[in-house]
Amino acid sequence: MLGMGTVVDLLDRPTYGLTQIDRLLGLRAGTARRWIDGYERAGKQYDPVVRERHTGDELATWGEFVETRLLSEYRDAGVPLIRMRPAVEALRQELKVRYPLASARTWLAAEGRELVRVVQDKVELHPHLALVVVGSGQLRCWSQEADRFRSAIDWTGEDGDAQPRRLRPIAGIDEVVVDPLHGFGEPVVRGVRTEIIGELYQAGESQDSIAEVYELPRATVEAAVRYELLRASA
Numbered sequence: 001m002l003g004m005g006t007v008v009d010l011l012d013r014p015t016y017g018l019t020q021i022d023r024l025l026g027l028r029a030g031t032a033r034r035w036i037d038g039y040e041r042a043g044k045q046y047d048p049v050v051r052e053r054h055t056g057d058e059l060a061t062w063g064e065f066v067e068t069r070l071l072s073e074y075r076d077a078g079v080p081l082i083r084m085r086p087a088v089e090a091l092r093q094e095l096k097v098r099y100p101l102a103s104a105r106t107w108l109a110a111e112g113r114e115l116v117r118v119v120q121d122k123v124e125l126h127p128h129l130a131l132v133v134v135g136s137g138q139l140r141c142w143s144q145e146a147d148r149f150r151s152a153i154d155w156t157g158e159d160g161d162a163q164p165r166r167l168r169p170i171a172g173i174d175e176v177v178v179d180p181l182h183g184f185g186e187p188v189v190r191g192v193r194t195e196i197i198g199e200l201y202q203a204g205e206s207q208d209s210i211a212e213v214y215e216l217p218r219a220t221v222e223a224a225v226r227y228e229l230l231r232a233s234a
Contacts, residue, residue: 010156010180011164012063013061014059014060014061015061016065017059018036018059021060021068022234024186024231025231026169026233026234027075027234032060034081036048036064037056038051038053038054048085049082050064050068052092062164064099066099066101066102066164066167067088069152069169071084073149073171074128079129084129087120091115104155104157104159104160104162107153108162109160113142114140116132117140131145151168152169154166165179169227169231170231173227174223175224176224189224190216194224197225198224201228207225
């Protein structure tokens with residue numbers, strides 16, 4: 001558990017450049033900028049999804065990165081992510097927090113899922129962007145995308161005041177984590193930067209030899225290599 005002062009300020013901590021976020025999350029160049037700070041096309045300014053308004057700030061906070069991580073789950077939805085903005089704004093007002101998609105009150109509080117359902121129904125959020133869906137027996141449950149995001153977070157605690165402490169940048173590669181307070185926020189596996197492992201692998205080192213040098217399980221090295229290959233192919 002972090003010290004109390006650090007926990008309070010964690011989401012507001014400036015952490016990543018906008019182009020760096022594309023690299024970490026395996027997004028196409030310019031995607032994070034559009035989602036976080038909006039964009040202009042044909043003389044028209046489009047509002048951001050993450051920030052309340054366009055600021056031009058090239059540095060994103062940890063909270064903005066976490067929210068972008070959720071949006072990345074919907075990158076193949078076939079629906080412009082800008083359509084999620086009304087739901088984000090409504091949640092921000094309901095919860096009275098700056099980062100509603102990174103809030104424990106959304107993901108950990110008992111009433112969070114029902115609040116999200118009410119909000120997305122109210123703003124008529126496109127079904128392909130839904131966070132809450134109707135499951136078996138007409139029960140409301142998190143969508144697959146939202147559930148993958150929830151599983152990717154390690155929290156500072158278990159109550160509504162908790163904040164995302166660490167995050168897995170790509171679903172399905174659980175060994176790789178990013179931590180704003182360690183490793184300069186770069187992806188690591190057991191403290192070793194995945195970038196280093198990826199460079200060694202590209203240089204011809206075998207995964208077994210890399211595992212031996214860094215005293216890592218081979219499966220951990222495999223995860224780091226897979227992550228580096230995935231984000232390089234974006």
